[in-house]
Amino acid sequence: MNYIDIIGDDLKKVDEQIKAFLLSKQKVLEVALRELLEAGGKRIRPALVLLSGKFGKYDDKKLIPLAAAVEILHMATLVHDDIIDDSKMRRGRPTVQSRWGKDIAVFTGDFLFAKTFLLLAHSTTVENMRSLSKVVKAICEGEIAQYQSRYDKGVTVRQYLKRIGRKTALLFALSCYIGAHESQCSSKVLRCLREFGFNFGMAFQITDDLLDFTGDAAKTGKPVGSDFIQGVYTLPLIYAINSSYGEEVIKILDKESYDAEDVKRVIELVHASGGIEYSRNMAKSYLDRARAFIEGLTPIPAKAALENLLDGLADRSY
């Protein structure tokens, strides 16, 4: 059961709502946003809002704006992320900042944040707004932590997990939570879906980080090694640094700049150290935990769709 089968029509409405909502008198803003939106992405977060809503009183009038708000918030963090990373490409297209400059990117992100709250102020409870503000705050702290720990070869697995929790998993958890909350699910169901979202988010980010070492630039839309070249050390590399290959890895990372040979060698060493397998196992354990949290829920089609999301991610990482 694919989620498109269940909520595909409503996801289309989410996209339409985002498009309508992002109209602006500032042409550059509108063009930048339209490109961002049309570049695609899987709309995983809106899907989580809608699927979670299916466990209670599903009201599309309420849930579609919420799902749109979550995606707009995600877009805001992407735009600001790309400033930090100095990314030239995102989803295979030029980023807002590489096309329009950092300055426009700063305000494009701010505009999206403002729009998120504006959309929410129209459509949800103060409690949901509060939860969302907290997540935005955590995302910012996570990004700052990531930036601060750049090039830090002493970064631990625990620090990494905490960082991706704030950067990614909390918004997954929130997406599930507000969907279920708006549909008046019981507090037990709320908790299960939120935990599902968090653990799925952890697995999602670990899998995404793996692509920096195993991915195909043509598919991912960004060159392999991008993360560690920018000093962002993710799980496979952290593992390699702490393995018997650590010394050689560090020797390369300590260079002033990396040529293609260096990047290739680091990736080889990460593979040789077992860092890929270790990270896949870690992702798998989060997927298992996510699965366990929804095991007891009523077996409606949305439940099968959530499980299908887990399967899809497992396939992607193996």
Added chain:
Amino acid sequence: MNYIDIIGDDLKKVDEQIKAFLLSKQKVLEVALRELLEAGGKRIRPALVLLSGKFGKYDDKKLIPLAAAVEILHMATLVHDDIIDDSKMRRGRPTVQSRWGKDIAVFTGDFLFAKTFLLLAHSTTVENMRSLSKVVKAICEGEIAQYQSRYDKGVTVRQYLKRIGRKTALLFALSCYIGAHESQCSSKVLRCLREFGFNFGMAFQITDDLLDFTGDAAKTGKPVGSDFIQGVYTLPLIYAINSSYGEEVIKILDKESYDAEDVKRVIELVHASGGIEYSRNMAKSYLDRARAFIEGLTPIPAKAALENLLDGLADRSY
């Protein structure tokens, strides 16, 4: 009647609340924010919230968090502003971005936005949050418009006024509005205070922009000419460009880079053209309008304090 006499104690509480609220596990964030806060500023926006609240049922428990939120929002826009302007100094101190880098500055601003909404979600109505989101959106559009029109010698007075309306005056208007709204003022009083705020904000920004041509770098904390060097053409210069001195002004502005002599000459030409006087008169007409809007309000001390704010600004510009 100075506003400090009336709401000085509550303004101190606003500062304490901001400080307490900006604690973060990310040390760099906390240090950056504390510096920003301690660098001062006149807390005009919180003062407008509190003074406007005096026209209705003044409840410090409600108004102090609102006033704090408005100042935190202002701080957020300052931090992101400085990224765009590439400012090295703000209020006589290094900016977040010059001290910590653009990347930290992006997320410091985002963190402040999130905090603003978090504080509001705790303390105000959905309607006030909606108004505030709209103002944030307008501020972003204003900043983008400003950025887009940089180095545009064809920029008109009308475009300038529209830009500063969005960039500054709307938040002044909102500060008055939410203070009065929270205190349950009548819709007539609400409207008068909002219009007062808007017109005061216009005069405030025009006066601030004048300092780029008349100011003392030691007092303003930024060198004269900063705005037009960065391509931001404000009212005195727009006037000069369209005067009989226009040709010489444009000839200098068209240079690849400006030396000290160029900057001095532009300032001289702006003075010679009458651009200073014109801008002062424009500020004065907004101050007069602001004054007229509150003329009919009950003569409580807060009213005298609002008038005193107008007088203070008039003194600053003459």
